[in-house]
Amino acid sequence: MHEVANFIDLNLIMIIYLFLVGFVGGLVSGFIGSGGAFVLTPGMMSLGVPGAVAVASNMCHKFPKALVGAIKRYKYGQVDIKLGLIMAVSATVGVQIGIQIQHAILARWGQSGSNLYVSLAFVLILVTVGGYVFRDARKCARSGGVEVVSALAKKLQKIHLPPMIYFKTADVKISLWLTIPVGLATGMLAATIAVGGFIGVPGMIYVIGTSSLIASASELVIAFVMGLGGSINWGFHGLIDIRLTLIILAGSLFGVQLGAIGTTYVKDHMIKVVMGTIMLMVAVSRALAIPKYLNELDVIQMDPAVISLMTQTSFVIMVTALLVGTVIILVGIWKGRKAEKKDRLLHAPPIPETASH
Amino acid sequence: MTQVPKKKPTAKMLLFGGLSVILYTTLFLKSETVMQFFTRGGIYAALPIATVFLFSYIHGSFAGNFWSVVGIEAQKTRLQEKMEQQKSRARRTERPRPRLRAHT
Numbered sequence: 001m002h003e004v005a006n007f008i009d010l011n012l013i014m015i016i017y018l019f020l021v022g023f024v025g026g027l028v029s030g031f032i033g034s035g036g037a038f039v040l041t042p043g044m045m046s047l048g049v050p051g052a053v054a055v056a057s058n059m060c061h062k063f064p065k066a067l068v069g070a071i072k073r074y075k076y077g078q079v080d081i082k083l084g085l086i087m088a089v090s091a092t093v094g095v096q097i098g099i100q101i102q103h104a105i106l107a108r109w110g111q112s113g114s115n116l117y118v119s120l121a122f123v124l125i126l127v128t129v130g131g132y133v134f135r136d137a138r139k140c141a142r143s144g145g146v147e148v149v150s151a152l153a154k155k156l157q158k159i160h161l162p163p164m165i166y167f168k169t170a171d172v173k174i175s176l177w178l179t180i181p182v183g184l185a186t187g188m189l190a191a192t193i194a195v196g197g198f199i200g201v202p203g204m205i206y207v208i209g210t211s212s213l214i215a216s217a218s219e220l221v222i223a224f225v226m227g228l229g230g231s232i233n234w235g236f237h238g239l240i241d242i243r244l245t246l247i248i249l250a251g252s253l254f255g256v257q258l259g260a261i262g263t264t265y266v267k268d269h270m271i272k273v274v275m276g277t278i279m280l281m282v283a284v285s286r287a288l289a290i291p292k293y294l295n296e297l298d299v300i301q302m303d304p305a306v307i308s309l310m311t312q313t314s315f316v317i318m319v320t321a322l323l324v325g326t327v328i329i330l331v332g333i334w335k336g337r338k339a340e341k342k343d344r345l346l347h348a349p350p351i352p353e354t355a356s357h
Numbered sequence: 358m359t360q361v362p363k364k365k366p367t368a369k370m371l372l373f374g375g376l377s378v379i380l381y382t383t384l385f386l387k388s389e390t391v392m393q394f395f396t397r398g399g400i401y402a403a404l405p406i407a408t409v410f411l412f413s414y415i416h417g418s419f420a421g422n423f424w425s426v427v428g429i430e431a432q433k434t435r436l437q438e439k440m441e442q443q444k445s446r447a448r449r450t451e452r453p454r455p456r457l458r459a460h461t
Contacts, residue, residue: 007396067413068413068417237398241392242408245409246412250416257421333429
């Protein structure tokens, strides 16, 4: 039934490392809806965990984390469950399409070809979408943090193609058919680079027309559904290392709730700032990995020492991307709390003077 | 109107924290047996899935209460206010209207 996998022996340093990476990943996911888990798979593999076990254990921590984050953000009125579930259905189909494409590439060009495809997809999508998100975040910041519905979303909402669906929390009415491409793309990206939210969240903002708060919160519903399905599949093959999953989960459940709380302290466009920054930095990281695969495919010839240096730099930039996101979120929370305290002091009722004479 | 300071959920945090420690200690003390069953595949896939649900409830409650106890809590958002307004509007419309029944 299941493949024989090597499960590693854990020591205290590994446990602390996984807990911290889990916390940081959870914090980013709770804030932008996804994007925290992409460092975990390479992070676990750097400890000697086999690739398939790393992917399986990562996915198995992802869905309960998304569930806890979604419940927390639902309490803040930010989750559109209907939108999340409808998107999750088409995203599940998208995952299957993405897997088929991966298999076809693997069969035609081998492991290096597959790695090259994944890295190219990373760079192309993250530069295009991340660049757009980042530019829009700067525009919002200049206009005092006011978010406007994109022109594309406004046009699409006017197309009357039954069945039309009204998403109550998002306050958006749009044809079901127009949500499907966004869901499919989310799933395909999830199957390719393991972070579907890099398409899902911008897709919900710019194509469907929701606010970034609703999009990032509803993405957690999609992540839960897809993660649960994927984990059942990995569990069926006996590849989940429950010890790794639960250590990461221990950190990420602290992080995801802090990230969710953080969304209530910052202006909406901060979600776009964090998302755009992480996406662009990850794009640079993956671009540095491309020469390695081109070298393996004999397209270019490079010195192995240079390739090794580029690979290490790529990993460091990926970790830095997550840390930069973490710093932006924590500073945002800190500033928000400071402003709240100041506001409370200003509006506090005056202390009644006692009669001294 | 003055705001009444909310009571910190210290007892809840300690309860869920204690339960969380028990769960994690059991897992690591019995890790060999756990790994043996949890990686069998097939129908045994239910074991890791059920375990993460249980841990996410216990440890998630501990983490949530921990942030409340250290004083990091969410601000009331515009969306929450909108949701509460919608609920109170719905309650108002649900109330049956008084009817005058005249027997002729």
